Amino acid sequence: MTVLVVGSVALDTIEAPAGRREMILGGAANYFSLAAAHFTPVQLVAVVGDDFPDAHLAALEGRGISTAGLQRAPGKTFHWAGRYGDNCNERETLATDLNVFASFKPVLPEAYRETRHVFLANIHPQLQLDVLDQVRAPGFVAADTMNFWISGELPLLRRVLQRIDALFINEGEARQLAGEHNLVAAARAIAAMGPQTVVVKLGAFGAMLWVRGELRLVPAFPLASVVDPTGAGDSFGGGFAGTIAAVDRLDAATLHRAAAVGAVLGAFCCEGFGVERLLALTRSEIEQRLSQLRELVAF
């Protein structure tokens, strides 16, 4: 089944020990889409400016990503610039020019409104709610969020939590949202706010899943070197939601396997600048790495 994603599409400028890239295709919804498209058709709802290159559009459409929901607004595309330290483990944001993204109002084309699998990437919780109001019969809704909304828009975020099936959240944000340091206790507390599934992203240590009262773990695929970690978390989300939409089941084993697929896509993402590795990736490479990940923890 198709998966619908709402979030940012950006042009990124990235400096890392491996090099520098200017105005490359970026944004959470973009990474998500290119990861999910390995498994299922994707509908992309986002906004770009009149400077957005046609080649990027073609790259997305060439991978089965519908861009009927990609608005074009007068002005510049969202631009993010960042610099990674020696080991790619520290990131400094050099610029966040929201441009047309500042006034983004997600509008689902009529055909998208029937879609049952929805991923709300990290945008204002009010926009996440607006999207859900436009979906006629949501079957599985996952959302991402961040510290900025947890501290600034908690009442709205709590309304989002009551309407979603799965929350993606990183370690520090999980602790912040739950008011609880222990991650098992934090995941449990967040699940009590609404989502049956809580995916706590642990970066280089993988992810912890709370699935209907059960705990599951997914290791990260260990990389001996990282080129550019931008978008790894969104690629994780894309691998996860794309897999679930493709198999259209919601049992704990499926959710667990989907998270492992997400971990693998996140690792691939780190192996190239921007989306270059996601674009070059084949399904058999994904399956092979998934088998390797399974072997790595088979004791």
Added chain:
Amino acid sequence: MTVLVVGSVALDTIEAPAGRREMILGGAANYFSLAAAHFTPVQLVAVVGDDFPDAHLAALEGRGISTAGLQRAPGKTFHWAGRYGDNCNERETLATDLNVFASFKPVLPEAYRETRHVFLANIHPQLQLDVLDQVRAPGFVAADTMNFWISGELPLLRRVLQRIDALFINEGEARQLAGEHNLVAAARAIAAMGPQTVVVKLGAFGAMLWVRGELRLVPAFPLASVVDPTGAGDSFGGGFAGTIAAVDRLDAATLHRAAAVGAVLGAFCCEGFGVERLLALTRSEIEQRLSQLRELVAF
């Protein structure tokens, strides 16, 4: 087969959110012994003062731990005092009174010199070398170390590395020793210094194993609450080395399973103050948790 351990036996004073305990049985070799003794007989080489309670001695001997190598010296036993913060994730050392441990010279009783499985807990690398000189035909030697020896005694530590089969090291120390941030690359670099097996301890995230050129992962057993994390790493070592001595095989699968047993023992250790949980533990509880850990990562 028997496993021999050399290291500290201490009396600890611990403050944690769950309470306070004074002068309880502590020390790396003690945690190691009580964890390993669930799998195989243990020979303990350490030193205590004339204040060391007979009850502690009886507790060790009652678990199949030989104390023929436990020296009694005039003076006080090594005393460590520490305080854990709200979430047991930060530790403040309040006192480190080495006492009789300051002049510890490990001497192996004649019967111990035939032992093939040896664990060198975190002591001065010169003492680790002195112990190895007393072992007639070492079969499998594992060692722990710390930042203090890496920065202060590197030439000696490098000699230790050339004589051991497995190094236990935490994340930060692995980076420091290898001069390499990426943990996969760091483990590989440390293996090139001597030990075929490198166990990088990742605390609440488990451990990464480098075993003869192959990578393996062991998740930590997730705990919803931690009473006292003191000794968790040494209990990990005890579960690991005890398992290897018991089965007396050194293939990658055995080392991997041994590390999973170590992770389980480390988790149990955190569930009580000092060694109380290790003392109460049954073999069937260990096997049950090992199965649970396997399930947690079976995607």
